[in-house]
Amino acid sequence: MPHRRNLPIVLSTLGLVAASASATVLHVNAAADEGxxxxxxxxxxxxxxxxxxxxxPGSGVTAIWVAEGTYVPSTTDATASFELIDGVALYGGFAGTETALDQRDWNAHPTVLSGDIGQDDVVGSGPYWYQNWNINSSNSGHVIVASGTDETAVVDGFTIADGHTGPAGTxxxxxxxxxxGIYCVDGSPTVRNCTFTHCEAAFAAxxxxxxxxxxxxxxxxRFLENYCHLSSGGGIYIGGASDPAVEDCLFEYNIVVAASPDAEGGGLACWSTxxxxxxxxxFHANVAKSFYSSGSVVAYGGGLFNFNKSMTVRDCRFVGNTAITGGGVASFGPTKLVNCLFLDNKSIPQPNDPYSELGGDGAAVSLFGQAPAISMLVNCTVSSNDGKQYAIHQSNTGTCxxxxCVVWANTGTNPELNGGYKVQVGGSFSASYSCIQDIFDPPAPGEDPIDPENLPGCTAANPLFSGASDAHLAPGSPCIDAGYDAWVPDGVEIDLDGEPRFxxxxxxxDVGLGDAPLVDMGCFERQLEPTCGAEDFNCDGSVDGADLGLLLAAWGTGNPTFDLDGNGIVDGADLGMILAAWG
Structure with missing residues (x-):
């Protein structure tokens, strides 16, 4: 996520003398003098x-610039909120001296819109932040209300914190x-570059x-350390006939807790039609868990949950999320996952004494679609996820x-599946041009293996990752140039790193199918080592001042990268070689 972003806005000229009431920008600074x-x-x-x-309306104001500091909707009324206005952009991240919007830095100058109207909350930090969370007096139910707005109502560059269920007795x-954080019904605001933290929904979403x-x-x-008590969508909840754009966001350490009915989506829950x-x-280290240590309550989708309509998830990372079912993703609607990484997610079974435990399926992805629904994983890497069984699981009558894809090194605690491919994938699925551990072996002891003709282009060879927690393909991987170009959706030109996809x-x-260059299996395309001249130290295609600066920084050392003539020292001879290759 960038530390600052240039955003276009039409500004009228502001003088340092008193301006007319038609000024288009208002300035707010908690440290300013009154009046x-x-x-x-x-x-x-x-x-x-x-x-x-x-x-x-009618003021002529199009933007409000807000300097660093903490701002509350009220100091006494926990039903109060900041209400967005059509045609007005609310910008944070200013020091209080800037003359242009692109001079602000919301990381260096945090501007906090807080629902902690008494400024007395106590919170912890990290995965167990909520254990030390204490709301000592009533907080605003919503920090911001954006209902009934359109895309010209903008909030950008703020920390939005501590919204929490309103007055006592609500x-x-x-x-x-x-x-x-934000409550929005029948509205479509623009929310950019904001951090949502320590907000709560209870018995709601x-x-x-x-x-x-x-x-x-x-x-x-960024959605960091938010909490849903007996409700869904720790970071975001999407419902009704919503079609939002959710892009370039981080969901981390958010929690949903289920009792009855179920709760879903530690990071994001979608019930849209x-x-x-x-x-x-x-999506990192989000949790969907039960309120009870034992019982029939199941919490779905540690990272993301989807119900009803189709969902497309592109270029996303699901790492270290936990749920009872679907540690990374759980979906009841047809879902398309493209260029996604699932790493170290967990599905932890729920004890249900005296009956059999529940859940534990789909440590990475758990799908519940009904026929004729088809879900897809395309160019995804699924590795080191842990559950009872099936890193990827398609239940009900749908098909996955x-x-x-690369599906490798996932683990399961069900002893009946050890040594079979059902540790990796289970239910109704169709695989092609994918690397799946044990896919040609019997799914479980005593069962017949899949006919290899029904697994076109598949391999069970070790994909040769670059490291235990690094799913990039190492040289010699059987997954390089081994995919099927036609499976790559239209418009997908880059991999999860933003590097070229082909x-x-x-x-x-070239063991895949299509016209060269052939796509690799998995979410990361193997990139060629850069080739450049010895004098082009930064390999940008030109020998210039940047390379000269690097050489001068190594002057007098024996660094072999800059010792171009190999005499054991970076000196004038190497400088001469740089100048000879200049340009």
Missing amino acids: GNGLTWRTAMQDLQAALAAAG PAGSPLMFGG GAGIYLWNSNATVQGC SATTVSRCA WIQN VDDPDAP
């Missing part, structure tokens, strides 16, 4: 609510129980963001297609 009119940083308003009130089912009938854009945001797409996101490795045999 400011907001027209410059020197005369900034103290109160963000006052700035929003001044930016209403009943279950109240809107204040939903959307601790959407601790970080709650979207209902919303086509919001959520881009470049519209097709939904999630792109270029990372596994195409151009690269021909001259040292690898």
Whole structure:
């Protein structure tokens, strides 16, 4: 995620003298003197609510710049929120001296919109942050309300924190129980470059963001340490007829807890009746768990959960997530996973004494679609996930297609499956041009293996990862140039690293199908080692000042990279060789 981003905005000229009431930008700074009119940083308003009130219809205000500091919707009213306005962009991350939008830095100058109106919350940090979480007095139910807005209502560059269920005694089912960070019904705001943290939803949904009938854009945001009590969507909940764009976001250490009914989606839960797409996101160490140590409650989708309509998930990483079923992803609708990595996720069975334990399936991906639904994994890598059985599991009557994938080194605790491919994949599936451990062996002792003709292009050879936690393909991997080009969806031109998706490795045999260059199996395409001249130290295709700077930094040493003539020291002779190759 970038530390700063250039975002276009039309600004009128602002002077340092008193400006007219038609100024398009208002300035807010919690450290400012009282009584400011907001027209410059020197005369900034103290109160963000006052700035929003001044930016209403007919004001001519198109943006509010907010300096670092903490801002609360009210100091006494836990039903109060900051309400977004169509046509007004709310920008944070300013030091309070900037004259242009691209000068701000929201990491260096954190601007916090907090629901902790008493400023008395106590929280921990890391995977068990919630164990030390103490809400000492009532917090705002929603930090921000964006209902009824359109895409011109913008919030960008803020930390949105501590939204938590409203005043004491707020009943279950109240809107204040939903959307601790942002509550949005029938609205489609633009949310960029924000961090959502320590927000809660209880008996409801959407601790970080709650979207209902919303086509919001959520881009470049982080969802860290949010909590859903007996509800779904620790980071984001998507419901109604929503079709939001969720792009370039991080979901980390979010938690949903189930009692009855079930809770889903530690990072994100989607119950939309519209097709939904999630792109270029990372889901790390999110949890969907039961409130009870034993019983029939199942929590689905540690990273992501989908129900109802189809979902496409592209270029996403699911690492270290945990659930009772579907550690990385659980989906009841047809789901397409493209260029995704599933690593170190877990599905942990729920004791159900005196009956059999529940869950433990689909440590990486658990699918529940009904026929004729088809889910797909395309160019995904699924490795080192752990559960009771099946790293990838398709239950019910639907089918899962596994195409151009690597499924390897996943583990299962069910002793009946040891040595069979069902540790890796189970249920109704079709695999082609994929590397799946033990796929040609019997699925379990006493069962017949799959006919190899029904596994076109598949291999069970070791994929040769670059390391135990590094799923990039090493030289000599049987997965290089071994996929089927036609399985790659239209428009997919890069791999999960953002590198070219089709690269021909001259040292690898073309065992896949299609026209060269053939796609590799898995989410990472093997890239060729850069070839460049000895003097082009940074390998950018040109011998220039950057290379000269690198040589001078090594001057007088024996660094062999810069000792071009091999005399044991970086000196004038090497400088002469650089100058001779200049350009």
